[in-house]
Amino acid sequence: xxxxxxxxxxxxxxxxxxxxxxxxxxxxxxxxxxxxxxxxxxxxxxxxxxxxxxxxxxxxxxxxxxxxxxxxxxxxxxxxxxxxxxxxx
Amino acid sequence: xxxxxxxxxxxxxxxxxxxxxxxxxxxxxxxxxxxxxxxxxxxxxxxxxxxxxxxxxxxxxxxxxxxxxxxxxxxxxxxxxxxxxxxxxxxxxxxxxxxxxxxxxxxxxxxxxxxxxxxxxxxxxxxxxxxxxxxxxxxxxxxxxxxxxxxxxxxxxxxxxxxxxxxxxxxxxxxxxxxxxxxxxxxxxxxxxxxxxxxxxxxxxxxxxxxxxx
Numbered sequence: 122x123x124x125x126x127x128x129x130x131x132x133x134x135x136x137x138x139x140x141x142x143x144x145x146x147x148x149x150x151x152x153x154x155x156x157x158x159x160x161x162x163x164x165x166x167x168x169x170x171x172x173x174x175x176x177x178x179x180x181x182x183x184x185x186x187x188x189x190x191x192x193x194x195x196x197x198x199x200x201x202x203x204x205x206x207x208x209x210x
Numbered sequence: 211x212x213x214x215x216x217x218x219x220x221x222x223x224x225x226x227x228x229x230x231x232x233x234x235x236x237x238x239x240x241x242x243x244x245x246x247x248x249x250x251x252x253x254x255x256x257x258x259x260x261x262x263x264x265x266x267x268x269x270x271x272x273x274x275x276x277x278x279x280x281x282x283x284x285x286x287x288x289x290x291x292x293x294x295x296x297x298x299x300x301x302x303x304x305x306x307x308x309x310x311x312x313x314x315x316x317x318x319x320x321x322x323x324x325x326x327x328x329x330x331x332x333x334x335x336x337x338x339x340x341x342x343x344x345x346x347x348x349x350x351x352x353x354x355x356x357x358x359x360x361x362x363x364x365x366x367x368x369x370x371x372x373x374x375x376x377x378x379x380x381x382x383x384x385x386x387x388x389x390x391x392x393x394x395x396x397x398x399x400x401x402x403x404x405x406x407x408x409x410x411x412x413x414x415x416x417x418x419x420x421x422x423x424x
Contacts, residue, residue: 168256171264179272191275194233198271 151192155181158199162206173202235274243270243290246297254308255300262303266296315343315352315420320378327373329381337378340420341385352420353393354378359412360399372396378418393423 149157155177162170176199183192235244247266255263273289276282317340320333329337344352356375358367375394383389404411 166260168260168264171261172267175264175268176271179268188279194275195271198233 151180151184151189151196154196154200158196158203161203165206167206169202170206173199173206175199176202233271233274234278235270237274237277239277239286240270240274240290240293243273243293243297246294246301250297250301250304253301253304255297255304257304258307259300259303262296262300266293266300269293269296313422315340315422317378317418317420320418321416322374322377325370327370327377329377334381337381338385341382341387344382344387344391349424351391351393351423353395353423354382355395355397355419355421357397357401357403357415357417357419358399359415360402360406361412364399368396368398368400370396371398374418 158173158177162173176195180192180195180199183189183195243266247263247270250259250263250266255266269289269292273286273293276286276289317336319336321330322328322333323330344350354375356371356378358371360367372394373396375396379389379392379394382392399406399415402411402415403417404414406412406415
């Protein structure tokens with residue numbers, strides 16, 4: 122019984138050690154998302170494109186201020202504007 | 211079991227609510243900035259001053275966020291001031307860019323044979339002068355707009371005006387004007403400049419104009 126518990130624990134630890142990096146890779150950082158927004162709207166010159174890059178910069182600034190909730194909020198707004206910029210092309 | 215289900219449903223609802231951003235710009239501290247942004251938008255700044263308008267809007271949202279935190283009053287004031295400044299600059303630019311006066315070169319004397327797109331011989335002198343103007347102002351693009359009076363069927367007048375605009379365009383191109391500089395548009399009877407009830411008014415409405423596009 123003890124052996125089974127020990128084996129389960131080792132297996133669980135092994136799975137977690139492989140899962141954590143994989144989980145991290147599936148959630149891009151705010152910085153990565155900001156770069157993605159800039160890449161998406163880089164050559165678009167309309168209001169929504171400019172607003173997208175503004176929101177992306179604010180998101181990065183909020184990360185610097187350690188306000189992750191605000192950063193996530195602004196990067197989401199950036200992504201929404203980037204989508205509108207593409208549609209308005 | 212029911213309590214667990216209710217708790218699960220409540221959490222799901224809350225998470226759904228978090229999907230939209232929660233930044234509220236309807237705060238009294240932002241009245242001035244919000245009004246400035248609104249005025250800029252009404253002036254057409256999103257189209258005619260998009261960069262400045264985006265800066266103004268972004269600063270407004272940033273100010274709204276900082277106000278909810280209530281920690282940095284100096285930063286709040288700075289973002290509000292920036293929002294107002296950029297909005298005013300955007301409005302000024304939009305007032306100039308969005309409402310540029312349109313230059314129209316009337317081709318008075320350019321006429322066509324009745325019910326035809328064939329130019330009268332007397333029209334060529336006026337069109338030659340138009341060619342000279344377009345050669346002199348080699349950077350402008352123009353729209354050739356042909357108009358009719360309101361006699362006859364609307365659809366017939368529309369088609370006739372389109373053919374007449376093409377006829378003028380063909381003449382200009384055949385005399386050396388690059389076709390890329392010309393846009394042809396028939397307006398039919400849609401844009402009268404005089405009263406169609408009088409012979410004089412109808413004569414004025416039967417016209418060709420060049421509208422400078424840039």
